[in-house]
Amino acid sequence: MERMEPAAFYRQFISTRSARKESLTAQKKQFGWWRLFCFAAGAGLLYFLWPLPLMPALLVIAAFTAAFLFLVGRSATIQQELSQTERELRIAAEEDDIAAHRFQHRFDGSAYLPASHPYAHDLDIFGKSSLYQYLHRTSSGPGRETFAQWLLAPAADPVILQRQEAARETSANPAWSIGFQATGDAEKLESETASTLDRWLQDPAQFNKPAWRVVAIVVPVIAVGTLLLYIFDLLSTPRFLALTILFLLIAFAITRKVQPAYVMLNKAVSQLNTLSSVLACLESSGFSNGSWPGILERIAVAENKLPASKRIRQLRQILDRFDIRLNPLVFIPLNAFLLWDLQVILQLEKWRREQQSSVHDWFRVIGEAEALNSLARAAFNHPGWTTPTLSGLPGHFEAKALLHPLIPARQAVANDFSTSGRPAISLITGSNMAGKSTFLRAVGVSQVLAMAGSMVPAAKLTVSNNRIMSSMRIADNLEENTSTFYAELNKLKGIIEAVRRQEPVLFLLDEILRGTNSHDRQTGSRALVEQMVRENGTGLLATHDLTLTELAAQYPGVIRNYHFDVNVNGEELYFDYTLKNGVCQSMNASILMKKIGIEI
Numbered sequence: 001m002e003r004m005e006p007a008a009f010y011r012q013f014i015s016t017r018s019a020r021k022e023s024l025t026a027q028k029k030q031f032g033w034w035r036l037f038c039f040a041a042g043a044g045l046l047y048f049l050w051p052l053p054l055m056p057a058l059l060v061i062a063a064f065t066a067a068f069l070f071l072v073g074r075s076a077t078i079q080q081e082l083s084q085t086e087r088e089l090r091i092a093a094e095e096d097d098i099a100a101h102r103f104q105h106r107f108d109g110s111a112y113l114p115a116s117h118p119y120a121h122d123l124d125i126f127g128k129s130s131l132y133q134y135l136h137r138t139s140s141g142p143g144r145e146t147f148a149q150w151l152l153a154p155a156a157d158p159v160i161l162q163r164q165e166a167a168r169e170t171s172a173n174p175a176w177s178i179g180f181q182a183t184g185d186a187e188k189l190e191s192e193t194a195s196t197l198d199r200w201l202q203d204p205a206q207f208n209k210p211a212w213r214v215v216a217i218v219v220p221v222i223a224v225g226t227l228l229l230y231i232f233d234l235l236s237t238p239r240f241l242a243l244t245i246l247f248l249l250i251a252f253a254i255t256r257k258v259q260p261a262y263v264m265l266n267k268a269v270s271q272l273n274t275l276s277s278v279l280a281c282l283e284s285s286g287f288s289n290g291s292w293p294g295i296l297e298r299i300a301v302a303e304n305k306l307p308a309s310k311r312i313r314q315l316r317q318i319l320d321r322f323d324i325r326l327n328p329l330v331f332i333p334l335n336a337f338l339l340w341d342l343q344v345i346l347q348l349e350k351w352r353r354e355q356q357s358s359v360h361d362w363f364r365v366i367g368e369a370e371a372l373n374s375l376a377r378a379a380f381n382h383p384g385w386t387t388p389t390l391s392g393l394p395g396h397f398e399a400k401a402l403l404h405p406l407i408p409a410r411q412a413v414a415n416d417f418s419t420s421g422r423p424a425i426s427l428i429t430g431s432n433m434a435g436k437s438t439f440l441r442a443v444g445v446s447q448v449l450a451m452a453g454s455m456v457p458a459a460k461l462t463v464s465n466n467r468i469m470s471s472m473r474i475a476d477n478l479e480e481n482t483s484t485f486y487a488e489l490n491k492l493k494g495i496i497e498a499v500r501r502q503e504p505v506l507f508l509l510d511e512i513l514r515g516t517n518s519h520d521r522q523t524g525s526r527a528l529v530e531q532m533v534r535e536n537g538t539g540l541l542a543t544h545d546l547t548l549t550e551l552a553a554q555y556p557g558v559i560r561n562y563h564f565d566v567n568v569n570g571e572e573l574y575f576d577y578t579l580k581n582g583v584c585q586s587m588n589a590s591i592l593m594k595k596i597g598i599e600i
Helices: 006-049 054-099 131-135 141-152 157-171 174-185 191-202 210-231 237-266 269-283 308-326 328-338 340-355 359-381 436-452 484-500 518-534 546-554 589-595
Strands: 397-402 415-419 424-430 460-463 467-471 505-510 538-542 559-564 566-569 572-575
Touching: 006 054, 006 174, 006 359, 054 174, 054 359, 131 141, 131 359, 131 436, 141 191, 141 359, 141 436, 157 174, 157 359, 157 436, 174 269, 174 359, 191 237, 191 359, 210 237, 210 328, 210 340, 237 308, 237 328, 237 340, 269 308, 269 359, 308 328, 308 340, 308 359, 328 340, 397 436, 415 424, 415 436, 424 436, 424 518, 424 546, 436 460, 436 467, 436 505, 436 538, 467 484, 484 505, 484 518, 518 538, 518 546, 546 559
Parallel strands: 424 538, 424 559, 467 505, 505 538
Antiparallel strands: 397 415, 397 460, 566 572
């Protein structure tokens, strides 16, 4: 079946969800009136039945209470559906903004930008107007972190292929994709929740001895028996009060031991509903285990025949029982006569024993699923993008109609480019602002996306599993007393050492050695290029130094010259941003200097 264009889908989706929102809002109001009527009718009928015997009054109270609770429950369900629909509408509306490149308000992943990284700074992977900000569709802390890690390092070939297939399958169901994201947005699942549960799971069990289970049975039997004896007037009041105080002391001594677990887990309770709902959404997705790499089977039914979502719901229900302590009038007698805290903590310990090996993985599953959903949304939103083909050849990068994803489509210019083998050096010359740096970033970003398992902005792309290493945007560091030139030398050192170790690296260099004099710069740049040839390096180097292009004659078939040029009409410059073979013959620096008032 032919897929709907993204813009048309989002218009239709917003239309249907808006109608659904109106319907749910109307239902919510109706049930509100029914609750009011039920309460008023029950109170009125009880008033008229008050002179009658107790039993009819109790039946009336029970009937209207049951009806009222049913209406309250149904209203809560409608409110949940309404909230989900509103979140889906917000997400769909945001897609219109992102398509128009108005996405700078979104989470930008700056927290995941390493202080030092082979390419993240140069390629705008994180930060305002970054690749991460443009592509991520994650809701949870684990999801945000996982997607960041995927952009920071290449995956293995089998993993890349699995992610491609998962993204392809999920992109065919954009309504599910939006619903999944909206479910996670209900109350964002933070990484601190996973850390809290991890700490609890690793803590030693204090109530795992058989003696505690004996206490949980024997003491309540004695306490309830004492209460019954007192009710039937078989036990005097002083003795009953003395025993009750004893039961209270026992109960609250246990409560002191239980309190740390309660305080720790209470912070996570509010997010367990989201965790359960997101897992349930995955369980009911209908996607195949083969395309969702190792995800669906990790949350499927376990030995206790319950899927992960229901096991999390069990935990939430157990923790809810702790909250009885918030009502002292109920909690104190329950704890005194039934050892309520002990009963709950024993249920909690049992749950921990059964699920201890699974909980941490469930958070990882959600992280991976949200990252995959981000890849799927990119695939759906960009029907012109292509799925990269992995090559077994060393140093292979072959692109047709390559674009930079962060440049709006109406402004972007597509370019063809290919390089293969080791060594293979592409020298790119051109005038200022002609597009050299943007092209290098387009190559780098496409390689990063391909290694993450994403579709890429090109008509065709075939790549080796290469890691990008770049030296493009260098800044000094006052705290470390590091100059720009020294910072650049450190980046170049890392690239040289990686190439020397024969690592699968595709390097991107833009105007290297800018921090030194022209003679040293020319000498150093030439020496670096020749060293890359000797040590079988593969990469691209953008430069204004035309003397470097002479190396193509010295190393035929290894060094190739490309350029971006500029058309000059009087003192006006016209750029076509198209990559061409050969050496650039036109430069524009003098024209630009004249424009700012330098007399040349």
